[in-house]
Structures are given as C-alpha cells and as structure tokens.
Amino acid sequence: MTGEERRRVIPLAMRAALASVAMATSLLALKGFGAWHTGSVAMLGSLADTALDLLASIVTLYGVRLAAEPADHDHRFGHGKAEALAALFQVALIAASAVGIAWRAVAAFGDPEPTRDAGLGIVVSAIAIGATLVLLWYQRTIIRRTGSIAILADNLHYQSDALLNGSVIVALVLDQFVGWHWADPVFGIAIALWLAWGAFQASSQAIDQLMDKEWPEDQRAAYIEVAARQPGIRGIHDFRTRRSGSHDFAQFHMEVDGDLSVTEAHEIVVNVEHRLRDAFPKVEVLIHLDPEGYEDTDNPLIEADVTPHWFGKRI
Incomplete structure (x- = not known):
C-alpha cells in the first residue's frame, strides 16, 4: 500500500472509531437513566454492555491509530497487528460482561421484583x-x-447491542403488561449467552491474524493467477501469505530460465511486482528469484510449483 493510499484508508478507520466512542458515550447516559428508573435486569445488562462498548471503542480508537503508524526500525512490518490486539481486548470485555449479567440474572430468580415504568424503558x-x-x-x-x-470487532459489539435493546423491550412488555416477572431475568441470561457467543466469534479473526493464518484459498488463487500470467515465469513455489491489520503480505519463490543474466531476471521480477501491485494495491509482495527446477529446501510444508495450469493462458 502506498503512502497516499494509507492516508486515505487510515482516516476512514479512525473516523469510524471516533463515531463509536461518541455513540457509546451518548447511549451510556441514556441507558443509565433508563436502568435506574425501571429497575430492569435486562436494561441493566444492556447498560453494562454499552459501558464495555465505550471502553472497547476507546481501545479500538487507540489500536487503529497505532496500526496506522508507519514501519519503523523496531517494527519493520508496521504496526498492523495492534488492531488484532485491540479486537482481543474487546473480546475479553464482552466475556466479562456476559459473566456479570448472568450472575445478576440468576440472583434475580431468587428474589424477583417487577420492573417499573416500561414505557420509559x-x-x-x-x-x-x-x-x-x-x-x-x-x-x-x-x-x-x-x-x-478492529472496526469489524467493534461492529460485532454494536450488532449485539441492537439485539440486546430489542430483548429489553420484549422483557419489559412481558414483565409489566403480561405479568411474567420471570421474563426479565430470563432475557438477562439470554443476553449473557448471546454475548458469550459473540465473544467466541469475534476472537477467531483476531487470533488468525496474530497467528499469521494464510489467506482464503480463493484469494490465494486470484493472486497466484496474476503472477503466473506474466512473461518469463517458469514456475512459482513456496507461496506464503498473511495479514496484519488492513495490510496484506505475500511472498513466493519465482523460477525463471537459468540462462538469463542477472539484469534480465531482475527485469522480470520488477515487471511481476508492478502487475501485482496494480491488481492488488494493498498487498506488499516479496519475491525470491530461483533458476528453473531449483529446489532449495526439504521442508515438507513448502508448496511445489502452483502455476502449471496457467501457463497456456498468459496475457
């Protein structure tokens, strides 16, 4: 990704994070008044979720800002994984919220109290x-x-928040208008379970980034195809990919005719890099040059040539 592209992308992510902080702050004040006035466990659960949303949004803002920092001497691949760390922090907050809400809801079963002022809630x-x-x-x-x-994890937070608010409405209606006083703690437990499930789902992508999981197969195939169609390539092997924040990284060994001069082989590499950056501007590529047929490792994880079926289709 070029410096100009980073300047366009990063402000967008930071604006989204700032919007989350502003939204959570407003909703926290609104729900705090509603929970105090109604005495609803479900409303209290929604309030707790919003409080954690605010903290998570602040962490997201910091994570996005840190991830936007350019590479430096100590972080040569940039700071993109700060977003994944921020996302994991959000997951921890969601899980803590789920436990607290479930505890309060279970306690409410032993001493059920009707809620008040359902209309306000x-x-x-x-x-x-x-x-x-x-x-x-x-x-x-x-x-x-x-x-x-990081913004995706924050989005998952607020998806659950919308559902939580819907559950609060249903719980208040059943409690005050139907007389089912057990409805409020039941919905409190349901909210806690939903939050726990959301925490599990939100953690997977962050962990995948921190563990440098490979791209999905369709994305890998699309990238390899663009590289394989370039003139002068005799094969591609040891193709590896990973993601860090909003930045993607790819590296592979590219085989060329062994009789080419260093200058000629280098020109092929430069052309391939240009075509890949045109097609995938957000991907940083690293190409290692090998003479055709050269095997430089006995590592069983190294992929063999992945290009033969594209050789007749080059443009």
Whole structure:
C-alpha cells in the first residue's frame, strides 16, 4: 500500500472509531437513566454492555491509530497487528460482561421484583436501536473500504447491542403488561449467552491474524493467477501469505530460465511486482528469484510449483 493510499484508508478507520466512542458515550447516559428508573435486569445488562462498548471503542480508537503508524526500525512490518490486539481486548470485555449479567440474572430468580415504568424503558431502547443501526451502517461502509479487523470487532459489539435493546423491550412488555416477572431475568441470561457467543466469534479473526493464518484459498488463487500470467515465469513455489491489520503480505519463490543474466531476471521480477501491485494495491509482495527446477529446501510444508495450469493462458 502506498503512502497516499494509507492516508486515505487510515482516516476512514479512525473516523469510524471516533463515531463509536461518541455513540457509546451518548447511549451510556441514556441507558443509565433508563436502568435506574425501571429497575430492569435486562436494561441493566444492556447498560453494562454499552459501558464495555465505550471502553472497547476507546481501545479500538487507540489500536487503529497505532496500526496506522508507519514501519519503523523496531517494527519493520508496521504496526498492523495492534488492531488484532485491540479486537482481543474487546473480546475479553464482552466475556466479562456476559459473566456479570448472568450472575445478576440468576440472583434475580431468587428474589424477583417487577420492573417499573416500561414505557420509559421501551422508548430508551427504541432510541438506542435506531442510533445503533445508523452506526452499524456507517461502520460497514468503512470495513468494506479498509478491511479493518478492529472496526469489524467493534461492529460485532454494536450488532449485539441492537439485539440486546430489542430483548429489553420484549422483557419489559412481558414483565409489566403480561405479568411474567420471570421474563426479565430470563432475557438477562439470554443476553449473557448471546454475548458469550459473540465473544467466541469475534476472537477467531483476531487470533488468525496474530497467528499469521494464510489467506482464503480463493484469494490465494486470484493472486497466484496474476503472477503466473506474466512473461518469463517458469514456475512459482513456496507461496506464503498473511495479514496484519488492513495490510496484506505475500511472498513466493519465482523460477525463471537459468540462462538469463542477472539484469534480465531482475527485469522480470520488477515487471511481476508492478502487475501485482496494480491488481492488488494493498498487498506488499516479496519475491525470491530461483533458476528453473531449483529446489532449495526439504521442508515438507513448502508448496511445489502452483502455476502449471496457467501457463497456456498468459496475457
């Protein structure tokens, strides 16, 4: 990714993080008043979730800002994994929230108390749902343009928040208008389980980045095809990929005719790099040059030539 592309992408991610902080702050004040006024466990659970959303959004903002820092002497591949660390921090907060809500809901079963002023709680939750849906839409537009995993984890937070607010409305209606006083703690437990499931899902992508998981197969195949179609290539092997924040990295060994001069072989490498950067501007590529047929390792994980079926289709 070029410096100009980073300047376009990074402000977008930071604006999304700032929007999350502003939204969480507003909803925290609104739900705090609603939870105090209604005495609802479900509303309390939603309040706790929003409080953690605020903290998580602040961490996301810091993670996105740190990930935007250019590579330096101590971090030659950049700071992109700060986004994955921020996402894991959010997961820990979600899990803690789930445990606290479940504990409060179970305690409420032993001493059920009817909630108060369902109308206020419903209005508060409806306002929160509307505001959250707007934020979700905005975050999704940013995710599509940046691929930010930290903003994606934050988006998962607010998806659950919209569902939590809907659950609060249902719990208040059943408790006050139908007389099912057990509904409020039941929905509190349901909310806790939903949060726990969300934490499990949100952790997977962050862990994949920290463990340098390979790209999906379709993305790998598309990248290899562009490289394999370039003139002068006799084969590609040891193709490896990883992702760090919004930055992708690819590296491979490229085989050329062994009789070429160093200058001629280097020219082929430069042409391949240019074509790959044109097709995949967000990917940083590293190419190692080998003479055709050369085997430089006995590592069983090294992929053999991955290009033969493209040789007749080069453009």
